Amino acid sequence: MADSPLLSWQLRGADPVAFQVEVGGVWSSGRVTDPAAISARYAGPPLRPGTRYDWQVTLWDRDGTPGTARSWFETGLDTWSAAWIAADPDAVEHVDPPTEGDLALRDHGLLPCPQLRRAFHARSRVAAARLHISAKGLYAATVNGHRAGDGRLTPGWTDYRRRIQYQTLDVTRWIAEGENVLGVTLADGWWSGYVGFDPRRPGYHYGRFPELIAELHLTYADGSAEVVGTDDAWRVGHGHVRYADLLKGECHDLRAATPGWDRPGFDDAGWRPVVVTGRDHTRLAASPDEPVRAVREIAPAAVTRLGPAAHLVDFGQNLAGRLRLALPELRPGTRVVIRHAETLDGAGRLDTANLRTADATDVLVSAGPATVFEPDFTYHGFRYAEISGVADLGEVSAVVLHSDTAWAGTFECSDPEVNRLQRNIEWGQRGNFVSVPTDCPQRDERLGWMADAQVFLPAACFNADVAAFFAKWLRDVRDAQTPDGGFPNVAPRLSGVAEEGAPGWADAGVLVPWQLYRVYGDPAFLDVDSMAAWVDFVHRHNPDLIWRARTGPHYADWLAPGPATPRDLLATAFFHRSADLTARAAGVHGRTADEERLRRLAGDIRTAFIKTFAPAPGRLAGDTQTGYLLALAFGLLPPEWVAPAARRLAELVEEHGPQTGFLGVNLLCPVLSAHGRADLAHALLRRTDPPSWLHQVRNGATTVWERWDGKGAPSMNSFNHYAFGSIGAWLYGGVAGIGQAPGSVAYRELVIRPLPGDLSWARASYESARGRIAVSWERAEGAFHLAVTVPPGSTATVHLPDGQTHHVPSGDHLFRSTQET
Missing domain, CATH: 2.60.40.10 (Immunoglobulins)
Incomplete structure (x- = not known):
């Protein structure tokens, strides 16, 4: 960008x-x-x-x-004067918890979270104060005891070897004349904590202990200025946060608390000086996106007593976040344990099998007085929480965390189960947009899998304004690109985790920028050099234009319940798609030579695809739904072969139901609709036998599952995985009918084409980059009624189900037809 x-x-x-x-x-x-x-x-x-x-x-x-x-x-900073500082990990004075018995803490060797403080003197009234701050790890900053900013899990996850984000916080109102104190608590986070599932390298992916950098810029009322930065004058101690880890959980031992440590007047003579670890500022970059925030609280749907001091809390919604728990006065040393899970086992207890090595357990050790406990440096994916160690629960709520993308869309229709599906899609997006677009929020993974992101992105764009969120993530993707052009499968890159890109996964480095450009209209999303480097990487290793070499782990059509799509067919389809979209991106930027070269390459790949995988009109090697979907959606077939291929696709769907995995599911209903089978797309939407979306709904899902039927090995069974939720784009674009013309960007030229199926009404709205789009239709009194809102600066071509077509300008429009075809 x-x-x-x-x-x-x-x-x-x-x-x-x-x-x-x-x-x-x-x-x-x-x-x-x-x-x-x-x-x-x-x-x-x-x-x-x-x-x-x-x-x-x-x-x-x-x-x-x-x-x-x-x-x-x-504007942010162009130069920094501050140093990176940290607690000396070899000089940590542990307040060791018991290792046996009821009070034992399972800390996995995690270190206490350091508290760093700096007292300073403001010589007169401060007119403005900006705190520029970042960490290798996570930070929570205070000024005179007041929390600075409302971000959580800051500074967010990047490949810290390439880029470290910083935030700028307005702290003017907390600065007083005289003595002031900056306080910062650090935690391991993604920097040095447990991340991913690689048993050979569960943690320390980027560093061994967290570090801090900060500059407080003071502007006095008289116009003079002063900077208070991190240096060797800071002091460090340890308090009640005995450890904090994104996967393992967080422990607060209130007996070790240090009241007033981040306020003036605290005696830090017993604290140690910090260690200055370096002065490299080259990787610091201002955050381009909104941070993770605590966006809402959810009250319990039910509370069940499991024993004299144990309770099971059901929040009625699978989510990403943590608990806020009001605790009464307890005997000092009492240990309260909170365990989290998405589902229950047959005995009505937590089922944690799918968490793998993620303990997802938070602990509080009471100092006696009543308190409110909420972790600060962890989050969990859960619907249920088991709370043990307290006889009488006070107030308890689930605090929902996600990157604070402004919500942009609404959809509902006459079928309550489809509406529940839409809510499940929305909650899956919330739970997995946590600094990066993750695959799942619960188990020991939570990685930025690139196929999941590219498949779900069209639905995500309808639901929320994700421009800034994905602008940040595209930097992670480009940071992960190898010097020879290869994209990985996850971004930020994590050493040892599927580093060489697979077809459909690594292609997100092209597909995601193009989709963002189409939706938001900013050509800066299109980094042609990066996109072309990927296409050339694949071409260089596959000169015959059939992508068989350098396919990485080749996940194929992940979790498809039907026959396997030939891997080289699938790969070559995505090779063509990336070449074609990169050519278009070059055209947007006026790079005519690159555009022509890549268009020729895309055409040659298409010719090779037809010769290799299309033995006869209407037939493809493997004869799978995903094979036909890719060929039809990506324009890989001769015009006269399109109709028979679409008929064969429909036959397979009618005979078997959906048999697509992650790489085909987003195309299923759109392609059927585009080729005259909206009736079949609606039949899939309303289907309740597995595999189907409504099978999940009827079995109590509140988010979208990783697997169609929710079955399989417990260790590979997430109940909050948004890839199959890509159907959400068709709810907006197919059922409601909000779309745009092929050459349009940012909804400049709308195409409104509702596909009612057997629904009696539907309505959707979308705050596009250009303005509000709204569609509402219903069947009433023997007629089809349609209301459309077209934003300023846009036009719309409106297609009614009876075949009528209307071209309208911006504004509100009503249409009525008495016959449907």
Whole structure:
């Protein structure tokens, strides 16, 4: 992504014909005639670091009437003076917990979380204070005892060997004249804690212990400035957080608490000096996305007493987060243990088999007084929690955590079970968008699997504004790309975990940027050099254009319940798709030579695909649903072979139900609909026998499962896995009918084509990059009624089920037909 800020706006009211952007008196775009514009890239002189800039956009409509909107942004740091600091791990003074008996703590050798503090003096009134802060690991910062910022699990996960994000927090209101204290607690997080499932390297993927860097920039009322940074003047001690790990859980021993440690007046003479570990600032980068936040709390749906001091809490919803538990006064040393799980076993107790080595257990050791316990440096995937060690539960709630992407879409219809499916898809997105798009939030994995992300992305874009979230993740993807162009299977890259990219997984490095460009309209998503390097990598190792070499672990059509799609067919289809989309990306950027070269390559791959895998019209090698879906969706067949291939696909679906895995499922209903079989797509949607989406719903699912039927080896059975939830894109785009023309970006040219099936009504809305899109239809009084909202600056082609077509401008429109075909 470009470094210059993208200044964007969403439209309301009349269609614009021109715009002008002005930034803080330093740059103006001048009046630009562009009815399609919804953003402008800053192109003025270099911006000063650490500076707030006011900006405004003026839009003119056809009548010459202007309208103005205003906003602001702040720039980050260009240079750092602070040092990286840490607690000396070899000088940790443990307050060792018991190793046997009821109070034993299973700490896995994890170290206590260090508390770092720095007292400083503000000589007069402070007009502004900005805390720029990051960590190798996780941090929670306070200023005079007040939590700085509302982010959780900060600074987020990146490949720290390449890039470390920092946040900028406004802490002005907490700074007082005189003595002040910066306090920071550190935890291992993804940096040095347990991550993934590799038993040979369960932790220490990036480093051995967490480190901190921070600069507090003070601007006094008289205009003078001061910087308080991390250096050897900081002091470190240990308090009540005895360990914290994303997979294992977190332990608070309140007997070891140090009240007031992050406030003025605390005596830190017994604390140790920190260790300065380095001054390398080259990897620091400002966060481009919203952080993980605690976005809501959920009350229990049911509480069951398991014994005199044990309770089972059902929150009625599978989610990612942790518990907040109000505890009464307890005997000092009392150990309260919270275990988490997605499901129950046959005896009504927690079923933790699918967690593998993720203990997902939080512990509090009481100091006596009543308290509220909530972990700070961990999260779990769960619906159920077992709380032991306390006879009478106080208030308990589940705190939901996810990257705070603004919700953008709504969908509902006349079938309550389909509505539950949509809610399951939404909750799967929430639970797996935690700094990176993970596969699952519960077991010892939680990795940024690239196939899952690319398959689900169209649905994710309808549900929420994920532009910034995926802009950040695309940096992780590019950071993971090898010098010879190869993408891995997970991003951020994790050593030892499926490093060489598989077909459909590594291709996310091309498919994801293209989808984001289509939805949000920003060409900066398209890094043509990175995309072309991947295509050339595959080509270099497969000069005959059939992708058989360098396929990595080749997961094929993962978890497909039917016959296996030939691996080289599947791989070659994605090779063509990546070449084709990269050619289009080159065209967007005006790189004509690259576009022509890659178009020729895509055409040659298509020819090789037909020769190798299409022995006769309407037939493909392997004769699988996914094979036909890929060939039809990616345009791999001669025009005269398309109809017979679509008929064969429909025959297979009618005979067997869905037999697709991760790489075919997102295409299933869209391709059937595009080839005249919306009836069959609706039949799949409403199907209740396994494999089906509603089978999960009828069996109590509140998120989408990893496997169609929820069965299989317990160690490979996640109940919160969003890949099969990719059907959500068809709910918006097929059932409701919100789509855009092939050459359109950011919904400039809408195509509204509702596919009602046997539903009696449906409605959807979507806050697009351009403005609000809404569709609502119903069958009533023998007619089909359709209401459409087209955002300013857009047009729409509306297709009614009876074959009528209408071309309409922006605004609200009503349509009625009395006959459906």
